[in-house]
Amino acid sequence: MSQAPHRISPATVFFALLALALGIALYVKTRPPRPSPAAPRPVASHAVRRPRALPPTEPTRAPELLPTPAAPARIAIVIDDLGNDPDAVERIARWPFRVAGAVLPGLPASAESARRLSASGKEVLLHLPMEPDGYPRIRPGPGVVLRADSDEKIEKTVAEDLETVPGAVGVNNHMGSAATADPRVMRAVVRVLTARRLFLLDSRTTEATVARRIADEESLPAVSRKVFLDAVESEAAIAKSFGDLVRRAKKDGSALAIGHPHPATLALLERELPSLDSRGVQLVTVSALASRSTKSAARSPKSASLER
């Protein structure tokens, strides 16, 4: 009665080999691929999370369209109504800050003010007198552009005004709540600026201004005033306006303010401008903010009579 206890049938051997072959096949198919030193695997998460590249920008021309989160907010500051006050001009000229001076034309100290500011490295604007609502009761001074003027007269006036403000790189309106709302008048002004490669700063002395729209239509570099620093001449009000300027610049990427040579305004700027960098804000020239935007000008929170 002895039977071989461990005899294995050929069928068992066949099925065992088949199972082994299947097992190997399954392992080879499902194991994770080993990284090859010649061609390392890309890390998937990097490819997925990499932010889309921003389109290239021209840094000085499109700040309002594409504020880069890492870039500091930019502000520009213009002191208006210079040309009658050599002491204020001298004080501003000695500043190490890149503020601009807007000089009224046709005054005894116009040309000398413009030259002193330019020599100190400041940008100079022609502060172009333009017809306000209430003219002639309210008079903007010599070299004024009026709505009744022909195109030729307007072009001649602006050209003559520029003669008395040498070195001007741009133009902004002094008063002008009536004239800047008139498309024909603004077209005539913009023609002169285009021919002379000057930029336009719309002081926005009225909500009804078309100055920026006309400049955009003619592809003239332009920028709009966002804040008047000293619409109210108290120290507290000026400080509050400066705070508004910084906030708007941080929100929009850039903002421009206009002030006047009042002692309180000049004192505030002397106090605030040295610490601007530490607040994440950069003071830039006006021309750095002037762009050929096709965007309609931002609306001002203030309205009505803003004649300056």
Ligand SMILES: [Zn+2]
């Ligand atoms: Zn003015």
